[in-house]
Amino acid sequence: MLLRATVNSPFGRKVRVTAEYLGLSHRIERVDADFRDPDDALRRDNPLGKMPVLFSEEGIPLYDSRVIVDYLDSLAGWTLCPATxxxxxxxxxxxxxxxxxxxxxxxxxxxxxxxxxxxxxxxxxxxxxxxxxxxxxxxxxxxxxxxxxxxxxxxxxxxxxxxxxxxxxxxxxxxxxxxxxxxxxxxxxxxxxxxxxx
Ligand SMILES: N[C@@H](CCC(=O)N[C@@H](CS)C(=O)NCC(=O)O)C(=O)O
CATH class of the missing domain: 1.20.1050.10 (Glutathione S-transferase Yfyf (Class Pi); Chain A, domain 2)
Known part of the structure; x- marks a missing residue:
């Protein structure tokens, strides 16, 4: 999976910490993104032009961070939020x-x-x-x-x-x-x- 986010993005950090905690970080490559750059693919991948974006294993560009951490939790067997x-x-x-x-x-x-x-x-x-x-x-x-x-x-x-x-x-x-x-x-x-x- 590909994660578009800078290391200083707090929303990107949510994703990185979640992935590491769930033992998934080896399946994710992080690449910087620049929301100020109109040529950065960020605006194509997320029309809102915000990071983080995670390309899922199915190739879907997922955003925002809440959706991404839920997706990671689904891969690891749902441990980060009680079901009901x-x-x-x-x-x-x-x-x-x-x-x-x-x-x-x-x-x-x-x-x-x-x-x-x-x-x-x-x-x-x-x-x-x-x-x-x-x-x-x-x-x-x-x-x-x-x-x-x-x-x-x-x-x-x-x-x-x-x-x-x-x-x-x-x-x-x-x-x-x-x-x-x-x-x-x-x-x-x-x-x-x-x-x-x-
Ligand atoms: N609700 C979004 C917020 C993401 C966000 O605001 N990211 C900042 C960087 S930390 C950004 O890309 N801002 C660019 C903009 O607002 O255009 C999420 O949870 O992922």
């Missing part, structure tokens, strides 16, 4: 929240990186920062329950390290318990350490 019941919806809700925090962060990075300084919109940045702050507070409460390996915790761990890497929010001061949670996650998933943004 409240536990399933909690895992998927946590994943959606972590992804949403990353979406807000990506919007902030785009504003800061793509727009000339005089065109940056402070209210927009505050609007996105509010999503990150409320999201971090809620995810800290969810994470208090337990640390297990599933789609929700993988997305949460990728989100926390990426937000720190991009210096978008000081979640360690805001929700110190998340640091202990991340330590526990690191012990449960050694593959996570090896996939850090650079």
């Amino acid at each position: 019941g409240e536990a399933r919806w909690r895992v998927l809700q946590t994943q959606a929240l972590a992804d949403g925090i990353m979406d807000a962060g990506v919007s902030m990075v785009m504003e800061n990186v793509l727009r000339p300084e005089q065109m940056r919109f402070a209210d927009w940045l505050d609007f996105q920062r509010g999503k990150m702050e409320r999201g971090i507070d809620t995810i800290a409460a969810l994470a208090e329950r337990s640390c297990t390996v599933d789609h929700g915790s993988i997305a949460t761990a990728c989100m926390l390290e990426w937000a720190e890497f991009r210096q978008l929010i000081d979640w360690r001061s805001r929700q110190p318990a998340l640091a202990d949670w991340l330590d526990q996650f690191n012990q449960l998933v050694p593959a996570f350490k090896n996939s850090a943004p650079q």
